[in-house]
Amino acid sequence: MDRLDAMRLFTRIIELGSFTAAADDLNLPRATVTHTIKRLETRLGTQLLQRTTRRVHATRDGEAYYSHCVRLLAEMDAVEADFREATVQPRGHLRIDVPALMARLWLIPALPAFFARYPLLELDIGTGDHFVDLLREGVDCVLRVGKLPDSNLVGRRVGVLEQLTVASAAYVRKHGVPQSLADLQNRHCAVNWASPTTHRSEPLEFMVGRKRREVILPGQVTVSSVEAYLACCEAGLGIAQFPRYRVAEGIANGTLRELLPATPPPSLPVTVLYAPHRQMPARLRVFVDWLVEQMSKQL
Structure with a gap:
């Protein structure tokens, strides 16, 4: 497994909190996952993960390495997506989180048109109003209503609600x-x-x-x-x-x-939030643009 693949594996373990879940997500044997992390820790000269009976947690060095991995992998994905975009439809998997009633009334009824426009994209839709740690939970963007706490996320205003x-x-x-x-x-x-x-x-x-x-x-x-x-x-x-x-x-x-x-x-502001990217992946960019377009018709 090359270094980029090892970084992807490491980030999925952190986000899913489990070697087994990461192995299933990436369709890898559990033994390969364990061996890859041991080699990664040996190469870096530090322990990245702490294992408990229920969950895997990052060490302090693991948290720092995770932040670098997320940034580097996002930049690599964005570079590849930009080169493909001229000739290939945006493709891939997006995890989003939307308030439940907004999803039912506005977002989901419009999805057939979205998939007609972007047939190679897949959505994993969460519905809730709770705080979502985008990086740790592997969520690409969230739609939120009302005042937002200070954070390092990028916010794009969709509209306002009476x-x-x-x-x-x-x-x-x-x-x-x-x-x-x-x-x-x-x-x-x-x-x-x-x-x-x-x-x-x-x-x-x-x-x-x-x-x-x-x-x-x-x-x-x-x-x-x-x-x-x-x-x-x-x-x-x-x-x-x-x-x-x-x-x-x-x-x-x-x-x-x-x-x-x-x-x-x-009135309450409606905002779509996502992690900062030096080059936003094409799949996320087209979804955010479409989301702003759809919500502006509703609000």
């Missing part, structure tokens, strides 16, 4: 409709949203003209899952704020009511 303040019809019957932000603070409660990243409860936000106002309401329940947040609101446990597309059906059938439309929440 938000609404809502409560269930049952909540409105019990507590009434707030007529102003002052009324909201005096008589109402919220379903509290805690960021999965910071674990801090976030206030409700409202735009009063061009100024952003934050309102903290009491609440008996705090959640950090989008689905749980919506379920609690639908159950009448308090007021919540969502992008319009998430609550459009509930508003249409009367189970949810929009509140305070004159002071709506600020």
